[in-house]
Amino acid sequence: MSAALVHLDGRDVRRRLALACDVAVVGSGPAGATVARHLAAHGVRVAVLEEGLHVTPAEFGPSGIRAMASLYREMGTSVALGPSPIPYLQGVAVGGTSVVNGAISWRFPREVHAAWSADDPALADALPWDALTAAEAALEARLSVHDTEPAIAGQKNLLMARGAAALGLAHRPIRRNVSGCQGSGRCLQGCPHGAKLSMERTLLPDAVADGAHIVAGVRAERVLIDARGAYGVVGRARGGGAVELRARRAVVLAASAIQTPLLLRASGLCQGPVGEQLSAHPGVSVTGRFDQAVHNHVGATQGHEVIGLRHEGLKLEALGFDLAILASRLPGAGRELARRLAEAERYAVWGAAIRASARGTVRPGPAGALVRYALTPADMRIARRGVRRLGEVLLAAGAHEVYPGVAGFDPVVRDPARLAALDADGPLDPRAYASTMTHLFGTARMGSRVGSSVVGLDFQHHHARGLYVADSSVFPGNLGVNPQIAIMTLAQLCAAGILATA
Ligand SMILES: Cc1cc2nc3c(=O)[nH]c(=O)nc-3n(C[C@H](O)[C@H](O)[C@H](O)COP(=O)(O)OP(=O)(O)OC[C@H]3O[C@@H](n4cnc5c(N)ncnc54)[C@H](O)[C@@H]3O)c2cc1C
Ligand code: SF4
Incomplete structure (x- = not known):
């Protein structure tokens, strides 16, 4: 707990x-x-x-399960309901999900900007491309975004490069926001070395140095609004006390694409598609077994990616988990599972992020958010293709067998022809696949048309002056790439707009 970063800890507020x-x-x-x-x-x-x-590097442990319990919302058990329930993950800490994310840093894709602008031409003026790229460049410099170096990549990342090259697929080291990374493979549990440049180590200390106050351990319950607009927030501290924060100039919601629409509804702002149009990048993964030691938990957590399949709606990434989570991705039971576990150092797990067309909803539920999300048949075909591609790259990298993890299909595959067969007529039932969502968008979308958007082109709520939404709720759709830099970039434009309304 650092007194320097956090001004007030809600545990002390009774x-x-x-x-x-x-x-x-x-x-x-x-x-x-x-x-x-x-x-x-x-x-x-x-x-x-x-x-x-506020959690410090010394407090981060190696266990993925324990990290879920202490740093993730609902202990990592949040689930979107649908034909096949899909877990979704979010961080709860000073620094938000950046504390537990993979540090992958992608710029806002130009083709996404073009598509958004084609759908609502006013967006092209509200989000000028030059302003986006200038903001991104400045943020990248502050966050030390750079390619993962081979020295700390570890085998799982280097093998992905080998497999992609053998298949002629475009690939590259992942650009990450780290400084002094030791390749300990623990980004998703919180970096124990303070090398990941997440928000509590960068932008938040910058803000505090310029006089901002951080109040931790207080959950906002609703926005205070009168006829003139938003004038504050009320919430509840972990210590039990009620907190009222008056804001002379503006209130900015940046609580994530799941929590922001809940706050809007709790504040009586139900106009427009609030909580509608949830979009995401669901992920599937495949495990491969190599003859040599891979040590999947060693090396930059996510240090290499295949970008040559983005036109198919797929981006492949190396993944890094601790052994307990890796074990859940192995097939078999009893002696067979024990035999596989005994050689746990030989496995690599890689994932595919899907640019899904599905749209879901977020509503208040009996305990937190009630999220509904169902992948479309087209999304399922991309997911199935993703499993094929992951398996092919693993085999091309030298894996002797791969485990697609698709119910109703071969648990162990050694021949690329079987992966092609999966892609041709394998299961399309979402219940056959294990997927997870970590990138969420669209539940308070921005637009020029009041009825079909929640905030205007200045990020301000259509029906509450002085209330802004700055997180990925405002994105009209998903990106097809990891979103944290794009989120920061748009948030910076939001802040610039607030300044301009002096
Ligand atoms: C495991 C994982 C790995 C990821 N890896 C990457 C990656 O490598 N690269 C990438 O680009 N993206 C990654 N992402 C996604 C990325 O981290 C998120 O998209 C991004 O953090 C979202 O930013 P945000 O500010 O909108 O929300 P968050 O980062 O989720 O922050 C929202 C904050 O608001 C707080 N909050 C919510 N409700 C309230 C309330 N009522 N009162 C007070 N506080 C509240 C939350 O506790 C949280 O701290 C990953 C996500 C996960 C889960
Ligand atoms: S790989 Fe390890 S050292 Fe590098 S940023 Fe992630 S947790 Fe920190």
Whole structure:
């Protein structure tokens, strides 16, 4: 716990507390941290309200299961309901999901900008390409975004390069926001070396240095709104006290694409497609067994990617888990499973992120969010293709067998022809695949048409002056690439817009 970063810890707040600022920001992930930093740098008195606590590198442990319990919302058990329930993951900490993410840093894809602008031409002016690229470049410099170096890549990443090259697929080392990475493979549990440049190590300290206050361990419950617009936030501290944060100038929601629509609804703002149009990048994974030791948990957690399949809606990435989670990706039971576990160092697990066309919903449920999301038949064909491609790259990299993990299909595959057979007529039932979602968008979308969007082109709510949404809720769709830099970039434009309304 660092007194320097966090101004107030909600565990100590047992009675009613009233605070005041110019701009209240709810959420301290990439979106909230960027807004806080930009506004504080321009002399605005910012207060960030964060439900999670500040966790330091010394407190991060190696166990993926324990990290889920302490750093992820609902202990990592959040599930979107549909024909096949799909887990979705979000961080809860000062720094938001950046504390537990893979540090993969992608720029906003030009073709996505073109597609959004074609759908709503006013977006081209609201999000000028030159402004986006300038903001991205500055953020990348601050976050030390660079290619994963071979020295810390580890076998699982180097093998992906070999397999992709053998198949003639475009591939590259992943660009990550790290400094001094030792390749310990623990990004998803929180970096124990402080090498991942997540928000609590970069943009939030910048904001605090410029006078921003961070209030941790307080969950915002609703936005205060009167006829003139938003004027604050009320919430509940972990210590039990009610917290009222008055904001003279604006309230910014940056609580994520799941939590922001809930806050809007709890504040009586149900107009437009709030909580509709949830889009995502569901992921599938395949395990391969090599003759040599791979040590999947060693090396940059996610250090190599295949980018030559993006036109198929697929991006392949090396994955890094601890052994307990890797074990869940092995086939068999009893002696057979024990035999495989005995050679756990020989496996690599790689994943495919799917640019899915499905759209889901987020509503308040009996305990948190009620998320519904069903992959379309077209999405399922991409998922099936993804399993094929992952298996092919693993075999081309030298794996002797791969485990597609598709119910109703061969548990062990040694021949690429079987992967082609899977792609041709394998199962399309979503229940046959294990997938997970980590990139979420679209539940308070931005647009020029009031009825079909929630916020306007200035990120301001159509029906509440002074209330802004800065996270990926405002994205009109998904990106097909890892979103944290794009989220920060748009959040920076949101903050610049708030400054301009002095
Ligand atoms: C395991 C995992 C790995 C990932 N890897 C990558 C990667 O390598 N590269 C990449 O680009 N993206 C990655 N992502 C996705 C990326 O981290 C997220 O898209 C990004 O963090 C979202 O930013 P955000 O600010 O919108 O929300 P978050 O980062 O989720 O932050 C929202 C914050 O708001 C807080 N909050 C929510 N509700 C309230 C409330 N009512 N009151 C107070 N506080 C509240 C939350 O506790 C949280 O801290 C990954 C995601 C996961 C789960
Ligand atoms: S691979 Fe290890 S050292 Fe590198 S950023 Fe991730 S957790 Fe930190």
